[in-house]
Amino acid sequence: MNYLFQRLAMAVMLLLAVSALTFGGMNLLGDPLFNILGPVAADTSNPTSVAKIDAAKEKYYLDRPLPERYVRWLGDMVTGDFGVQFSSTGEPPVTNLLKERTPRTFQLLVLAQFMATAISIPWALIAAARVRRPTDRISTVTSFLLIALPNFALGIILKYLLGIKLGWFPLTYTASDPFFSRLHQLILPALTIALPAAAVYQRLLRTDLVTTLQEDFILMARSKGVPRRRVLVRHALRPSLFSFITVFGINTGALIGGSLIVETIFRVPGLGSAIVEAILREDFPVVLAIVMIATTTFVLVNIAVDLLYSVLDPRVRR
Amino acid sequence: MSEPSAETGVTVPMAAEPGRVQRRIGIGFWLSMSWIVLVVLAAVLAPWLPLKDPDANYIVTGTRPPYGPSWTHPFGTDQDARDLFSRVIFGARTSLIIGFVAISFGMIIGGGLGIIAGYYRKWVDRTISVVMLILLSFPALILAILITSLIDRGLFTISVTLGILAIAPVGRLARAATLSFAEREFVTAARSLGASNGRIIVRELLPNVVIPMAALALLGMAVAIVAEGGLAFLGLSIEKGFTWGKLILYGAGARDLERAPWISFAPILVLFITVLALNYAGDRIRDYFDVKEISL
DSSP states (O other): OHHHHHHHHHHHHHHHHHHHHHHHHHHHHSOHHHHHHGGGGGOOSSHHHHHHHHHHHHHTTTTSOHHHHHHHHHHHHHTTOOOOOSSSSOOSOHHHHHHHHHHHHHHHHHHHHHHHHHHHHHHHHHHHHTTTSHHHHHHHHHHHHHHHSOHHHHHHHHIIIIIIISOOSOSSOOTTSOHHHHHHHHHHHHHHHHHHHHHHHHHHHHHHHHHHTTSHHHHHHHHTTOOHHHIIIIIITGGGOHHHHHHHHHHHHHHHHHHHHHHHHTTOOSHHHHHHHHHHTTOHHHHHHHHHHHHHHHHHHHHHHHHHHHHHOGGGOO | OOOTHHHHTOOOOGGGSTTOOOOOOOHHHHHHHHHHHHHHHHHHHGGGSSOOOTTOOOOOTTSOSOOOSOSSSTTOBOTTOOBHHHHHHHHHHHHHHHHHHHHHHHHHHHHHHHHHHHHHOHHHHHHHHHHHHHHHHSOHHHHHHHHHHHSOOOHHHHHHHHHHHHHHHHHHHHHHHHHHHHTSHHHHHHHHTTOOHHHIIIIIIHHHHHHHHHHHHHHHHHHHHHHHHHHHHTTOSOSSSOOHHHHHHHTOSHHHHHHOTHHHHHHHHHHHHHHHHHHHHHHHHHHHTTOOOOOO
């Protein structure tokens, strides 16, 4: 419990640091007033512009010192309010935009991680069962190639082969479609994220399985007459899952980044397109909100991974 | 093919891998290095090679571009009838510069911080480790997006941004390597002979830390080149000129992909082989020098 408390305290500090850096960086390097008002912001000779500038400063708290604005923003964020967009109207609130976009990216990532797990575990079991034989060699080469293939390249290849040539999957995402056809539309982008991830997981899991299979308890199980397949799945798999789970957590960060690119290739209007649009408009509250969501998810997944250890391996429990 | 074990620093006992104590670097390494040298040479010498002008429109009267691969255009042309072969080679110039500058920056800053953290320990180590942890907890691409959008999208900014992403992984490796050497006899010997901290770091530790870092440099260069491609897809790559990422993006629309797949696939192929060669060469160096604890 003490350990969990430490981890959580550390996570909170980390998120504070990330948010302060992002908030400070965006406000010091960017020009919020210009993003809200446009060219009017620079026009201080005209009284109507000055009135507008003052009104905007008042409304968006730009006349307050930076630390105060940060604390204000932080207080709102903790209660689930991400503030107003930096546009002339400030509408819709950032929270509404996030409510619309986040579930799509979330579904995409969950589907991708699910696919990656579903592909990598059987793949690793087969490879480990045939260590150093042709099947294993081919699978090692395949995973090496998949890992070297950038996600945007894989996306284009899949889009060309499965989407255009074979026509199995639609090329774009339609937000208004019913759930199952949206799921169908998410398969290609999810596969683009899942395949390289599966290759990474497979590599790790295979190595750990090979090590586990050398252990005495495996020999014991085999000599009791437990069939090979059952030994692999029932005895060897669970103690071999550690690096797999760690990397599953660490990889979430990379997958969040990857999903931004994949979303643009397959036109999924999720957080990826939202952050790109926001950056081009220099709509800082939206950027900040998405950075915070991505970082928080990443940190939480890694804590969850740590907790999973003790579930999987009673030896870690104290 | 390399063993996956080294990838994560998970050590496989020798008994698990009988007869695999390989101390040869292998032909694959030389093939990879040849490809890398070839691409680098082509990129450096591009203006003097007998290539078509990458910006000229080679329209054949009475027909509509894009043209498929042929003798005159080995990789075909794009929608504006520009020769893809020479565009891929000229694109390599920018992509390789970005990769090289990025990883050099990461190596110098990250390596320096890592060695200092590993050598001085105590609060120095703790401070540097916290900074690296913060760097690592940003999803990498989001950090790159933030910096490029806040500053500008020049060649230098993008290279340095990608270099910042390399600081944490390089730093952790350098720190781990330094920790493992800092207590060894030759360091103690140097210290008892009266060598200063600076001298010990530069003359005793650095040469030992450089080898694992060299393997990481090749992998990191591949990562930086790919990351630039990712930025291109988000519309955040360099504004002027073209890179492999931008070339791939140029043919990535559904209609272009359907009628002229070569526009995207030609740069994808070259990018892929280059990344593959860098990864493989890096892996081989790592295995050859038996480096553990690398994680990217």
